[in-house]
Amino acid sequence: MEKSVLVVDNASYHNVKDEKSPTSGTRKDEMINWLTQHNVEHNPKVTKPELYKLIKHHMEQETTYRLDTLLEQHGRKVLRLPPYHPELNPIEKIWAMVKNRVAARNITFKLNDVEGLAREEFSKITVDDWSNLCNHVNKYENELIEKQHILDNFTESLVFSVNTGSSDEDDFGSVFSDSNDSDDGLARIEPLN
Incomplete structure (x- = not known):
């Protein structure tokens, strides 16, 4: 394992x-201490939100994590998956495979028996299983990369209109009014097709 990478998801403990x-x-006093320790010029008499805005501006762009530091000391690297993309992590498929096999064979529902079944099912995972799952994830990742331009084009074309009128009542008052005649407000609402 001279060269190895640990793939992690966004679990808080990672x-x-x-x-x-x-x-x-x-x-507020802790915010002031942080600013002082990081040699950031500040006025301790400003409000907490103002101090926090200053802190966010001066926080390191590159956050360092304990896991990364520990692994780097041993010549290893960490690869973080993007948030909310378990389909890009082959271990999720392995877990699903093992859980399904254990569930199908679990008849006693005793913790020791479940642990034994899990160990047995993990021992059945082969190098080919891992290789196939990694290839599947790589293929899916490449498909996402190829389709990224579609998302980029779509989001670039979005236009947001902001109501700059003097009152929300002008546009929404009749819809959200407390009047007893509820049909009047709903007459302006159209169903989505």
């Missing part, structure tokens, strides 16, 4: 930061 940065809910 993403523990080396240094905990303040959040908007952090106490």
Whole structure:
């Protein structure tokens, strides 16, 4: 395992930061301490939201995580999957395969028996299984990359209109009114086809 990469998803325990940065809910004195420790010029008399805005501006662009630091000490790299894309992680397919096999064979519902079945099913996973799943994920990833231009073109063409009128009542008042004649407000609502 001279050269190896650990693929991780976005589970919170994979993403523990080396240094905990303040959040908007952090106490004001802690925000001030963070700014002072990072040599950021600030006025301690401003509000918490103003301090937090300054903190966000000065936070490191490249966040370092404990897992990355630990693995780098041993010559390993971490590859983080994009959020909400388990289909890009072959281990998810392995887990599904093992869980289905265990569920099909589990007749006692005892923890020790389930553990034994899981170990047995994991031992049946072959190098070819892994290779096939990795190839499947690579193929799917390439399909997503090829289709990215469609999403880019679509989002570039979106136009958002913002109502700059003086009151929401002008546009929505009759729809959301508290009047007893509820049909009047619903007359302007059309069903989607």
